[in-house]
Amino acid sequence: TFLKEKSRRFRLSTRMLVALVLTLLQVQWGSSQPCSNGFYLDRRSGQCIDIDECRVMRDACRGDMRCVNQNGGYMCIPRETLSRPNSPPYSGLPYPDSAAPFSNPFAPPPAPAQPPNYPTSGRAPSCLLGYTLGEDGQCVDIDECETSNEHSNPQKPVNTLNCISSCITSCFFIWNQLQDIDECRYGYCQQLCANVPGSYSCSCNPGFILNPDSRTCQDIDECDREHPCGHNCFNTYGSFLCSCDPGFELAADGTTCNDLNECGFSEFLCQHSCKNTPGSFYCECPPGYLIYEDNRSCEDINECDTGNNTCTTAQVCFNFQGGYKCLDPIKCEEPYIELGENQCMCSADNPACRDKPFTILYKHMDITAGRSVPADIFQMQATSRYPGAFYIFQIKSGNDGREFYMRQTSNVSATLVLARPIKGPKELVLDLEMVTVNNVINFRGSSIIRLTIFVSEYSY
Numbered sequence: 001t002f003l004k005e006k007s008r009r010f011r012l013s014t015r016m017l018v019a020l021v022l023t024l025l026q027v028q029w030g031s032s033q034p035c036s037n038g039f040y041l042d043r044r045s046g047q048c049i050d051i052d053e054c055r056v057m058r059d060a061c062r063g064d065m066r067c068v069n070q071n072g073g074y075m076c077i078p079r080e081t082l083s084r085p086n087s088p089p090y091s092g093l094p095y096p097d098s099a100a101p102f103s104n105p106f107a108p109p110p111a112p113a114q115p116p117n118y119p120t121s122g123r124a125p126s127c128l129l130g131y132t133l134g135e136d137g138q139c140v141d142i143d144e145c146e147t148s149n150e151h152s153n154p155q156k157p158v159n160t161l162n163c164i165s166s167c168i169t170s171c172f173f174i175w176n177q178l179q180d181i182d183e184c185r186y187g188y189c190q191q192l193c194a195n196v197p198g199s200y201s202c203s204c205n206p207g208f209i210l211n212p213d214s215r216t217c218q219d220i221d222e223c224d225r226e227h228p229c230g231h232n233c234f235n236t237y238g239s240f241l242c243s244c245d246p247g248f249e250l251a252a253d254g255t256t257c258n259d260l261n262e263c264g265f266s267e268f269l270c271q272h273s274c275k276n277t278p279g280s281f282y283c284e285c286p287p288g289y290l291i292y293e294d295n296r297s298c299e300d301i302n303e304c305d306t307g308n309n310t311c312t313t314a315q316v317c318f319n320f321q322g323g324y325k326c327l328d329p330i331k332c333e334e335p336y337i338e339l340g341e342n343q344c345m346c347s348a349d350n351p352a353c354r355d356k357p358f359t360i361l362y363k364h365m366d367i368t369a370g371r372s373v374p375a376d377i378f379q380m381q382a383t384s385r386y387p388g389a390f391y392i393f394q395i396k397s398g399n400d401g402r403e404f405y406m407r408q409t410s411n412v413s414a415t416l417v418l419a420r421p422i423k424g425p426k427e428l429v430l431d432l433e434m435v436t437v438n439n440v441i442n443f444r445g446s447s448i449i450r451l452t453i454f455v456s457e458y459s460y
């Protein structure tokens with residue numbers, strides 16, 4: 001009954017198919033071969049019997065594909081598809097989908113909607129040609145290919161009873177024709193899949209490489225392989241990330257590290273000047289200064305303390321911001337005579353001293369350029385007081401730029417005020433005069449402070 005059923009179904013199906021898609025069929029109803037491809041003639045019964053290609057052909061399906069015998073053909077189905085409950089069942093699937101766009105030149109005719117029904121035999125009959133009685137009492141196919149030498153061209157399907165050598169990698173027989181199976185529909189590839197007639201190929205997205213199994217993909221460790229980053233590389237799944245050492249920033253290409261120009265961040269980064277370097281920066285100070293502990297401020301070098309000056313032993317070294325001055329000893333010009341180290345006096349007894357300041361006191365000071373104004377910078381005070389006397393303080397000379405004025409702070413004292421911003425480097429000499437007026441004894445006299453002011457070039 002099994003053979004009759006199979007044969008009957010075959011004839012029925014063949015008639016249907018001839019009627020429907022006769023032109024698509026290339027069944028060789030050869031005069032020399034009574035049965036079509038996928039069947040063999042049972043000489044005893046004279047009927048065409050379906051060949052179980054899954055048993056007959058060695059490697060009928062390769063890799064993870066499982067062979068399923070069909071009436072007149074067979075299918076290669078991914079094993080996991082069979083076990084996946086959500087996957088379309090192979091048996092009920094009109095496969096390939098004729099409704100879907102399908103450019104395959106081997107476009108198959110529609111497959112039967114219902115899978116072939118495989119009857120099972122209750123008892124072991126005597127086996128037909130090509131079959132042998134198995135241990136379970138069933139007739140099992142003899143694999144002639146295992147023992148014969150007909151395997152000379154494994155890539156070319158040879159449809160004979162004795163040995164059908166293996167199909168090319170991915171195909172199945174349907175209605176006696178070799179048909180492509182679209183592995184891509186089954187998610188056979190982990191990432192990218194390209195179906196080709198009789199085969200398929202998996203590939204991977206950028207950042208991945210195909211595993212030796214030719215279907216799964218693994219991340220490429222770009223850091224290890226290509227060293228794509230300028231500085232530091234971190235591998236990620238499917239890609240990688242670069243980072244840069246301190247002092248550098250990542251360029252727009254995501255890999256190159258460019259030096260940060262810290263000097264461009266702020267003009268206050270350094271007190272004097274900023275020098276950019278690859279990965280860092282440093283502050284520079286002008287001559288006469290040292291860089292301070294904070295690495296940004298400038299500190300005057302006291303050349304007089306360090307001894308790094310050119311002053312002679314006769315000179316006095318005067319330090320100021322950014323430089324120093326060797327002061328020659330005071331020379332009192334006639335009719336002045338020396339009174340102490342830095343003071344000259346014109347004696348009241350000397351007629352030549354009439355109308356001249358009684359004393360000239362030499363003083364030195366330094367101020368920084370750009371000092372905020374107004375600023376009290378120097379104080380003078382009468383050292384001797386006479387009953388009935390009063391004092392007038394004024395700038396007698398040296399104030400041509402009108403940067404200074406005198407502000408009297410008491411009857412006997414006054415302050416020199418810097419009124420305008422002053423530019424350096426500059427050396428100013430001001431004669432500050434204190435006029436003593438005593439109307440009681442009808443006396444009017446003056447003393448001078450000759451103040452030398454060293455103005456630095458910078459505001460520090």
Ligand SMILES: [Ca+2]
Nearest residue numbers: 220236238239
């Ligand atoms: Ca990666």
Ligand SMILES: [Ca+2]
Nearest residue numbers: 260277279280
């Ligand atoms: Ca830098």
Ligand SMILES: [Ca+2]
Nearest residue numbers: 301320322323
């Ligand atoms: Ca100095």
